[in-house]
Amino acid sequence: MSEKVYNIDDLQNINVEGEKYIILQIGPSHPGSGHMRLKVWLDGDIIVKVDPDIGFVHRTSEWLSERREWIKAVPIVERIMLPDTVHANLAYVLTVEKLLGIEPPPRAQYLRSLVAEINRITSHLYGIGIFGIFLGSSTVYMWAFGDREPFIDLMEMLTGARITTSYIIPGGVRWDLPNGFKERAETVLQYMERRLKDYEDIWVKNPVVQARTINVGTLKKEDAIRLGVVGPNLRASGVYYDTRKHHPYAAYSNLDFEVPTMKNGDSYDRLLIRVEEIKQSIKLIRQILKDIPEGKIIADQIYNQLNPVMKKNYEEKKRVMFPAFMIHMRPPAGEASAKVEAGRGEIFFYIKSTGDKYPYRFRWVTPSFRNLPYFTHVTVGHRLADLPTIYGSIDYFPPEADR
Amino acid sequence: MGIIPLILWLIQDLLYIIIFPGLVTILVVVVIIIWLERKIAAKVQMRFGPLWVSKKIGGALQSLADLLRYSFQEVIIPEKTDKWAFILAPGLMFAFATIALIFIPVGPYYSVLFPSYYTILFSLALIIITPIFAITVGWASDNKFSFIGALREGFLLISYEIPFLLSVVSMVIIFHTYDYINAVQNQLSFLPGIILNPLAALTMLIVMIRTTGRFPFDITEADSELVMGLFTEYSALFFGVGMATPYVELYNFSLIFSLLFLGGWWPFTLNVMNPVYGLILPGIIVVVKAFIVMAVLVFLRAVYPRYRLDQAVRSGWSYVLLLSILSVILSVVEVMFLR
Amino acid sequence: MSEVRKPRDPLTGHVKALAKGFKYLVEPNRMTLDYPAETMKLPPNYRGFFTVDDKKCIGCSMCEMVCPPEAITMVPRIIGEGGKTIPAPEGEKEVKGPKRTKRPVVNWGKCIFCYFCVDVCPVDAFIPTQVHDLAFEKDSEYRPSYEDYLKPPEEPYKNSKKVISKADLKRGVSYEPAP
Numbered sequence: 001m002s003e004k005v006y007n008i009d010d011l012q013n014i015n016v017e018g019e020k021y022i023i024l025q026i027g028p029s030h031p032g033s034g035h036m037r038l039k040v041w042l043d044g045d046i047i048v049k050v051d052p053d054i055g056f057v058h059r060t061s062e063w064l065s066e067r068r069e070w071i072k073a074v075p076i077v078e079r080i081m082l083p084d085t086v087h088a089n090l091a092y093v094l095t096v097e098k099l100l101g102i103e104p105p106p107r108a109q110y111l112r113s114l115v116a117e118i119n120r121i122t123s124h125l126y127g128i129g130i131f132g133i134f135l136g137s138s139t140v141y142m143w144a145f146g147d148r149e150p151f152i153d154l155m156e157m158l159t160g161a162r163i164t165t166s167y168i169i170p171g172g173v174r175w176d177l178p179n180g181f182k183e184r185a186e187t188v189l190q191y192m193e194r195r196l197k198d199y200e201d202i203w204v205k206n207p208v209v210q211a212r213t214i215n216v217g218t219l220k221k222e223d224a225i226r227l228g229v230v231g232p233n234l235r236a237s238g239v240y241y242d243t244r245k246h247h248p249y250a251a252y253s254n255l256d257f258e259v260p261t262m263k264n265g266d267s268y269d270r271l272l273i274r275v276e277e278i279k280q281s282i283k284l285i286r287q288i289l290k291d292i293p294e295g296k297i298i299a300d301q302i303y304n305q306l307n308p309v310m311k312k313n314y315e316e317k318k319r320v321m322f323p324a325f326m327i328h329m330r331p332p333a334g335e336a337s338a339k340v341e342a343g344r345g346e347i348f349f350y351i352k353s354t355g356d357k358y359p360y361r362f363r364w365v366t367p368s369f370r371n372l373p374y375f376t377h378v379t380v381g382h383r384l385a386d387l388p389t390i391y392g393s394i395d396y397f398p399p400e401a402d403r
Numbered sequence: 404m405g406i407i408p409l410i411l412w413l414i415q416d417l418l419y420i421i422i423f424p425g426l427v428t429i430l431v432v433v434v435i436i437i438w439l440e441r442k443i444a445a446k447v448q449m450r451f452g453p454l455w456v457s458k459k460i461g462g463a464l465q466s467l468a469d470l471l472r473y474s475f476q477e478v479i480i481p482e483k484t485d486k487w488a489f490i491l492a493p494g495l496m497f498a499f500a501t502i503a504l505i506f507i508p509v510g511p512y513y514s515v516l517f518p519s520y521y522t523i524l525f526s527l528a529l530i531i532i533t534p535i536f537a538i539t540v541g542w543a544s545d546n547k548f549s550f551i552g553a554l555r556e557g558f559l560l561i562s563y564e565i566p567f568l569l570s571v572v573s574m575v576i577i578f579h580t581y582d583y584i585n586a587v588q589n590q591l592s593f594l595p596g597i598i599l600n601p602l603a604a605l606t607m608l609i610v611m612i613r614t615t616g617r618f619p620f621d622i623t624e625a626d627s628e629l630v631m632g633l634f635t636e637y638s639a640l641f642f643g644v645g646m647a648t649p650y651v652e653l654y655n656f657s658l659i660f661s662l663l664f665l666g667g668w669w670p671f672t673l674n675v676m677n678p679v680y681g682l683i684l685p686g687i688i689v690v691v692k693a694f695i696v697m698a699v700l701v702f703l704r705a706v707y708p709r710y711r712l713d714q715a716v717r718s719g720w721s722y723v724l725l726l727s728i729l730s731v732i733l734s735v736v737e738v739m740f741l742r
Numbered sequence: 743m744s745e746v747r748k749p750r751d752p753l754t755g756h757v758k759a760l761a762k763g764f765k766y767l768v769e770p771n772r773m774t775l776d777y778p779a780e781t782m783k784l785p786p787n788y789r790g791f792f793t794v795d796d797k798k799c800i801g802c803s804m805c806e807m808v809c810p811p812e813a814i815t816m817v818p819r820i821i822g823e824g825g826k827t828i829p830a831p832e833g834e835k836e837v838k839g840p841k842r843t844k845r846p847v848v849n850w851g852k853c854i855f856c857y858f859c860v861d862v863c864p865v866d867a868f869i870p871t872q873v874h875d876l877a878f879e880k881d882s883e884y885r886p887s888y889e890d891y892l893k894p895p896e897e898p899y900k901n902s903k904k905v906i907s908k909a910d911l912k913r914g915v916s917y918e919p920a921p
Contacts, residue, residue: 031626032628045712045713069807071808071810071858072810074810074856075810075811075854132708135627135709136619136625136627136707136709138444138705139447139448139763140708143448143449146448146449146450147914149914153907153915156785156788157785157787159787160785160788160789161788161789161855164855166856166857166858175787178785178787184909185909187910188909191910191911191912191913191914192914195914198762201758201759202706202763205749205750205755206706206708206759207750207752208707208708208709208710210749210750211714212708212709212711264747268747272747307864309865309866310866313866319787321861321862321863322858322862324804326808326862327804327807383711383712384551384628385622385625385628385711385712386711387628388628443767446766446767446770447763447766448766449770449771449772449774449913450773451774451776454776702764702767705763705766705767706762707759
C-alpha cells in the first residue's frame with residue numbers, strides 16, 4: 001500500500017493520464033452502483049479520482065412533457081422519482097397553478113402537505129435502507145423497506161395507489177380524507193416512533209456504523225454552498241436552508257416545525273439528519289391531522305365546471321372528477337417556476353407557456369442531480385470501501401438525476 | 404487378521420470417509436447451517452425466510468434446491484483466466500477444509516487414519532492452508548474485483564493468523580497436550596476451557612468470525628464494493644463449492660471451539676469403548692455444541708454491517724494480537740500457580 | 743443537534759445492538775403477507791383493473807383524450823337493442839349517423855392505472871375494481887377486444903385467504919381475515 005499522504009485539495013485536479021492506477025469500472029451493472037457508472041482510479045486502496053458517468057436511465061421527461069397536454073405530465077414527472085412521487089407531482093402542479101392563477105382551498109393545501117410528509121418519511125426510509133445494504137446490514141435494509149409499508153398503506157388508503165399516486169391536480173387534490181384515516185395514521189406514527197428507537201440500537205448507534213461513517217466523506221459548510229448541494233445533505237453540512245421554511249408552499253406557512261441541521265457534514269451526520277427529519281415529519285403529520293380545516297378540496301374555478309354527475313360524486317364519495325377543462329387546459333402565456341423540498345432536496349421547476357395546449361418549455365432540476373458533486377469532491381482520498389458509504393449517505397437516486 | 408475383521412475395518416473406514424466426518428455430514432451441515440443463517444436473519448428482519456421449498460418443514464430443503472440449481476447451471480470459464488488454477492482452486496479449498504475434519508475427533512475413541520498425539524497441530528495446519536487457495540482464486544480470475552478481494556483476504560489472513568495460533572497455543576499450554584481427546588479429558592476432570600482462559604476463547608471467536616467471513620468481517624465478499632469478491636467470475640457448481648467452503652470452515656472452527664473451550668462431550672463422561680457410548684453419544688453432544696456456536700456466529704449477520712479493511716487489519720494487529728498475547732500469559736500464569 | 747450525534751461507547755453499543763437483534767430473534771414480529779396463500783382485500787378506492795358500462799357510455803372520447811400513456815383507443819360500434827352496442831361493419835373507419843357510436847378499449851400493456859379516464863368521464867361510466875395482480879400470457883391478451891374488455895376482470899388465487907391490512911402498534915401492518 002502506498003505511503004503517500006494525500007491532500008484532498010491537491011487531488012481535485014489530479015492528472016491521471018499516464019499514471020499507474022487501478023481503474024475500476026463500478027457499474028452500470030454492479031450491486032453497489034445503481035443505474036450509473038462510477039469510474040474509480042485507485043492508488044492501492046486509496047481513491048484518487050472518481051468520475052461518475054450518468055445518463056443510463058435518461059427518460060426524456062422534459063421532451064415527453066412538451067408534447068402532451070398539461071395534465072398528462074403529472075404521471076410522467078412522478079415516474080422519474082419513484083421513491084418521491086408526491087413531491088414531483090406537487091412541484092409540477094404548483095408551477096401550473098402559478099400559470100393558471102388558481103389558488104387551491106386551505107383543506108387541499110393541508111392534504112398536499114399531508115401526503116408530502118408521508119412521502120418524505122417513505123423516501124427517507126428508502127434512503128436509510130439503501131445505506132444499510134451498502135454497508136452490508138441486511139437487517140436495516142429489510143426493516144426500512146418493511147416500515148415504509150404502513151406509510152404506503154396510508155397513501156393507498158388516501159389516494160388509491162401505493163407509489164404513483166397522481167394525487168395532486170391543478171386546483172386541489174383528487175380525494176378527501178377517508179373515514180378512519182386519522183386513527184390509522186396515529187397508530188402508524190406511534191409505531192414508527194417506537195421503531196426509531198430500535199433503529200438507533202441496531203443501526204444509528206451501532207459501533208460498526210459509527211466506525212464506518214464518522215469523519216467519512218466530510219463536506220464543509222462553505223464547500224456545500226459552493227457546490228450547490230441541496231436537501232438533507234446541505235443541512236447535514238450545517239446550512240440552515242429548507243424550502244418549506246424559506247419559500248413556503250402548500251400549508252407549510254401555517255405549520256410549526258423545526259429544520260434540523262448538523263455541524264460536521266460527514267456521512268454520519270447525513271444519516272442522522274434523515275432520522276431527525278423523520279421525527280419532524282411525524283410531528284408535522286400529527287399537526288396537520290389536528291389542524292386540518294373543513295371545506296372544499298378543489299378550487300372554485302374547477303368545481304364550478306363539474307357537471308351534475310360529477311358534483312354528486314363529489315358530495316357523496318368526496319372524490320373530485322375532472323371537468324373537460326383538465327384536458328383542454330391552456331394556461332395563459334408566461335413563465336412560472338416553483339420550488340419544492342423533496343425527500344432528497346429541492347426540486348426546481350421552470351415552465352414557459354405560450355397559451356398553447358402543450359407546454360412550450362418544460363425544465364426541471366431534480367435534487368439527486370444537484371447532489372452529484374459529492375462523488376467527485378468528497379470521495380477523493382478515502383478508501384475504496386468508503387465509496388459505498390458516501391454513495392449511500394447522500395441517498396443518491398440515479399433515475400431521479402437522469403430525469 | 405481374518406477376512407471378516409478386515410472387511411469390518413474397511414467398512415469402518417468407508418463410514419468415516421463417507422458418513423462421518425465425511426461428505427454426507429458436510430453436506431447435511433452446510434445445508435442446515437445455510438438454512439439456519441437465512442432463517443435467523445429472516446426472523447430478526449420481520450420476514451419468513453426460505454419457505455416455499457418444503458413448506459411443512461420451514462423451507463429446510465431450500466439449500467438443497469440451490470445446490471441442484473448450481474449443479475445444472477452452465478459452467479462459464481472466462482477466456483483470460485489461468486484455467487487450471489481457476490478450476491482447481493475452489494475444489495482444493497473445499498477439499499482441504501474438509502480434510503481438516505479428519506483430525507478433529509468427536510468422541511473419546513475416535514480416530515480415522517491413525518491414532519495420533521498431534522491432532523491439534525494437524526488440523527491447524529490444514530485449516531491454515533485453505534486461505535492460500537482463496538488467494539489463488541483471486542489471482543486466477545483475471546478480474547479486478549476478485550483481485551482486490553484476494554488482496555484483502557491476504558491482508559486479513561496475515562493479521563489474524565497469529566492471534567489464532569496463539570489462542571490455540573495458550574490452550575495447549577494449559578492442557579499440556581497436542582491431542583484433542585486429551586484436551587477434552589483434561590477439561591472433564593477439571594474445568595471447561597472457556598473458564599480456564601476466557602481471553603483465548605474471545606480471541607478464538609473473533610478469529611472464527613474473521614476467517615469464515617461472517618459479519619462484521621465480511622470484507623472479502625463485500626458486495627457493494629466487490630460484486631462477489633473472490634468468486635465474481637465463477638458460476639455453477641464452482642460457485643456453489645466456493646460458497647460452501649466458508650461454512651465448512653465454520654464447522655471446523657466450531658468443532659475445535661467446542662472441543663477446546665466448551666468441554667467437548669461434557670457432561671457425558673462415561674469412558675467406555677463402545678460404538679454407542681464411545682462415538683455416537685459424545686459425537687452428538689459435540690456437534691450440538693458446535694451448532695450452537697455456529698448459530699451465534701451466523702446471528703451476527705443480522706446485527707452488524709461490515710468493517711472497513713484497514714479497520715479490521717488495524718484491530719487484528721492491535722486489539723486481537725494483544726488479547727492473544729495476554730491469553731498466553733494468562734495460561735502460563737495459571738499453569739505456574741495451579742499445577 | 744450535537745446531543746444527537748454524541749457517539750455511544752463501543753461496549754454499550756455492541757451490547758445494545760446484540761440485545762436488540764436477539765429480542766427480535768426470540769420474538770418474531772413478521773409483517774410479511776404470505777402472498778399467494780393470502781391475498782389482500784383492498785380498500786374500495788384502490789385503483790385496479792377497470793371496465794366500462796356499455797349502456798352508460800356515450801362515446802364522447804374524453805377518456806381517450808386524457809389518457810397519459812395513450813392506452814385507450816375508441817372502437818366504432820353501433821347502438822343495438824336495449825342500449826347495448828354491436829360491432830360496426832368491417833373496414834368502417836368513420837362512424838356517422840344516429841346509431842353510430844364509439845366505445846373505449848384499454849391496452850393493459852400501456853395502462854398506468856392513473857384513473858384519469860375514470861375521473862374525466864362525464865357520465866361516470868367506468869366500473870373500477872380492486873383487481874390488480876393479473877398476468878397475461880399472450881400479447882393479444884394485453885389488447886383485449888371490446889367484448890373481452892367488457893367482462894369484469896377475474897381475480898387470481900380465488901382459493902386464497904382474504905385478508906385486510908390494519909395498522910398495528912406492534913408490527914406496523916398486520917393482516918386479519920376480511921369481514
